[in-house]
Amino acid sequence: MDMNLRQFVLLVIDAAGGAVSGKTYLQKLCFFVGVKSRNTSLGFRPHYYGPYSDQVSGELSYLKGAGYISEQRRGSGFADSSGWEVTRYDYSVTAEGRAAANGLRELFPAESKSVDSAVKAIVDSGPLDYMALSVAAKTYWILSESGAKPISLDKISDQAASLRWKITKDQVEAATTFLEKLDLVKRIAPQAT
Numbered sequence: 001m002d003m004n005l006r007q008f009v010l011l012v013i014d015a016a017g018g019a020v021s022g023k024t025y026l027q028k029l030c031f032f033v034g035v036k037s038r039n040t041s042l043g044f045r046p047h048y049y050g051p052y053s054d055q056v057s058g059e060l061s062y063l064k065g066a067g068y069i070s071e072q073r074r075g076s077g078f079a080d081s082s083g084w085e086v087t088r089y090d091y092s093v094t095a096e097g098r099a100a101a102n103g104l105r106e107l108f109p110a111e112s113k114s115v116d117s118a119v120k121a122i123v124d125s126g127p128l129d130y131m132a133l134s135v136a137a138k139t140y141w142i143l144s145e146s147g148a149k150p151i152s153l154d155k156i157s158d159q160a161a162s163l164r165w166k167i168t169k170d171q172v173e174a175a176t177t178f179l180e181k182l183d184l185v186k187r188i189a190p191q192a193t
Helices: 005-015 023-037 054-065 095-107 109-124 130-145 153-162 169-181
Strands: 019-021 069-079 085-093
Touching (some): 005 023, 005 054, 005 109, 019 023, 095 109, 130 153
């Protein structure tokens, strides 16, 4: 029996110290943990803030409803350029969720260890806020869609634009450094012409 997506999401949050700040950060964390630790799809697709999974979002809703995860809405009191209040949702594992996560670690020791290791590698690869993690996920998405062939930083920015993602060459550079630390990409020196 393999760990299901609901169990995976709970373990990701638990492995992240029991708390995650923001839906976007959680989505990108699950994306990268999935890339590092699983061979199955988590249902990610291109979305405004980078790869997004309706399935991960649905499982998060279930975990909240079941009392394994608590959600706290944090409004900044400020509006963005379109007039909407900037709001962040923070998630933390409840006592029931912690007990369930501990049980999952006993039931799925190898998969749990893989999730824990992936979260640790992501956190250890540098302090990233949700925007930087989002750019890294967008960059990785574009690179993985290109197959194994090399792609330039400028080309990544161009392809991002075709997905309606706005990322600069400097952001791609920083994202590539992060992805190298995770051993997800390898930078090659440009060839002399």
